[in-house]
Amino acid sequence: xxxHNRIAVFRAERGISRRQLAEVVGVNPQTIGxxxxxxxxxxxxxxxxxxxxxxxxxxxxxxLDRFAMTFGRTGEGE
Amino acid sequence: MKSSHGSILSRLDxxxxxxxxxxxVADALSDDPSVDRKHQPLRWVPLLVIAVSCLQLVVCLxxxxxxDRISLGAAVSIMTGMMVSIMTGVLVVYTSGxxxxxxxxxxxxxxxxxxxxxxxxxxxxxxxxxxxxxxxxIMSHWQNWQTGHSAIxxxxxxxxxxxxxxxxxxxxxxxxxxxxxxx
Numbered sequence: 001x002x003x004h005n006r007i008a009v010f011r012a013e014r015g016i017s018r019r020q021l022a023e024v025v026g027v028n029p030q031t032i033g034x035x036x037x038x039x040x041x042x043x044x045x046x047x048x049x050x051x052x053x054x055x056x057x058x059x060x061x062x063x064l065d066r067f068a069m070t071f072g073r074t075g076e077g078e
Numbered sequence: 079m080k081s082s083h084g085s086i087l088s089r090l091d092x093x094x095x096x097x098x099x100x101x102x103v104a105d106a107l108s109d110d111p112s113v114d115r116k117h118q119p120l121r122w123v124p125l126l127v128i129a130v131s132c133l134q135l136v137v138c139l140x141x142x143x144x145x146d147r148i149s150l151g152a153a154v155s156i157m158t159g160m161m162v163s164i165m166t167g168v169l170v171v172y173t174s175g176x177x178x179x180x181x182x183x184x185x186x187x188x189x190x191x192x193x194x195x196x197x198x199x200x201x202x203x204x205x206x207x208x209x210x211x212x213x214x215x216i217m218s219h220w221q222n223w224q225t226g227h228s229a230i231x232x233x234x235x236x237x238x239x240x241x242x243x244x245x246x247x248x249x250x251x252x253x254x255x256x257x258x259x260x261x
Contacts, residue, residue: 018261027185033258040187 168244175248
């Protein structure tokens with residue numbers, strides 16, 4: 001089962017680099033890259049840490065279904 | 079004449095660049111080096127080390143050392159030299175590869191990769207040993223191996239096992255490595 005995520009979208013929106021996000025959540029920057037590409041599925045702990053960093057619910061970033069295209073600021077009014 | 083010199087020099091430059099060493103040196107000296115600069119994927123070097131070790135076993139199987147013609151000291155010296163050279167290669171491969179850094183520094187993806195790499199390695203080793211041991215037993219029975227020949231084959235098989243244990247995880251992790259685009 002594949003897990004879809006919007007880490008790259010949130011990161012781009014907030015102007016955070018992979019390295020900065022990696023330092024905050026305590027992983028290697030490459031791991032963030034692998035996560036964004038869908039090559040690695042995070043643990044629940046890491047998913048929660050990422051969601052907490054962006055200040056949104058974990059379902060806003062990770063989903064079992066593909067994310068629909070959204071317009072406007074991600075994480076607001078959804 | 080000048081153009082042929084230029085051509086040779088440019089080919090030499092290309093050959094040096096092909097080794098990847100200039101890129102690694104530039105990365106090591108840059109202000110913003112890549113995180114895994116010391117632990118690059120090694121796809122072909124471990125295969126070379128494994129091939130040398132396999133060749134050593136095959137040579138021992140095909141051309142047994144005639145123990146009555148050489149002294150025990152010479153045989154032990156030859157085997158020790160081969161063992162040290164191969165195990166040095168294994169050590170270099172392991173420490174420079176993607177699994178070379180201490181495991182306590184791994185994040186969860188790297189820990190999972192390390193676990194998968196060693197599981198793959200141990201599974202393959204179990205399979206190879208399960209298959210190889212009966213084959214060696216049958217060969218020793220059919221060809222009436224002398225004790226010295228059996229001992230050398232056993233040592234070669236042991237070196238190959240240690241070699242595979244050291245290089246297969248690196249090989250697995252390296253082939254699973256995918257280059258990420260720069261930000």
